[in-house]
Amino acid sequence: MKTFLGRFRRLLRTHRRLAAALLAGAAVWAGLSALRPADPPTVAVLVATRPLTGGVTIGAEDVAVRQLPVAWLPTEYLDDPVQAVGRPATLNTPAGAVLVPASVVSRDSLATPGMAVLPVALTATAAGLIKVGDHIDLIASTDDGAAPVASAARVVAVLSSDPAKSGLVPTLGDDPVVLVELRPDALAKVAAAAARGPLGFGFR
Structure with missing residues (x-):
């Protein structure tokens, strides 16, 4: 046991700079991990998986549900494929765009208020x-x-x-x-x- 402890002490003296650097790095990493903000809250939203052309009926392969940060989203958005599949798109929509109620033809999306x-x-x-x-x-x-x-x-x-x-x-x-x-x-x-x-x- 004494022989082992002696060898361990000699190893530490020989590599004390490396050991100090490793300990310092571990301390910095622990500090940064503690300070890192939590991941932002996300919700399920419906996005276009490929460009959609206005007037063309949306198919099941044209949309997908993705988890996106709430802070990135508009006030209203679709969150279920049944809200869009089988309905015509009201306007051209790029791939990756979040679908909103006005993105698909419905009684509410056809005309703006008062029209x-x-x-x-x-x-x-x-x-x-x-x-x-x-x-x-x-x-x-x-x-x-x-x-x-x-x-x-x-x-x-x-x-x-x-x-x-x-x-x-x-x-x-x-x-x-x-x-x-x-x-x-x-x-x-x-x-x-x-x-x-x-x-x-x-x-x-």
Whole structure:
């Protein structure tokens, strides 16, 4: 035993600088660990796993539930795939973005407060260029030529005759159909013009 203790003391004297450095490092590490703040609280949120195009129905493979810090999140967000899968996206969404109630078509997300939504058929020319979020002027045909019936109407959904591309299917014939956001006092005028036939449009 004495021989062992003697060897141990000689080893410490020989490597005392290394031992001191190791002890100092251990003390610093312990101090930093104690001072490190706790991991921020997280919650489950729904994010896009790949870019989503406005108007296209969201599939199960397009979204996933991830744990994200609460401080990073908006006030409202989706947290379950059932809230989005099977519904059309209201706007283009990049991969990794947190989905909020306004990200998918629902009764609450279609129109902003105080506004109304109306489906209108458009003339086929260039209608395929219209995307969710576009602002368009609506133009009706008249006996005298053409007349504007709405200005800068926001497109909130683009309806497709193919259920595989969109969960919103038009019932107004073969003309392209969009849902546009309008002031309530403009509804009657636009609806009357749309009843007479497809409306022309211009991009803003």
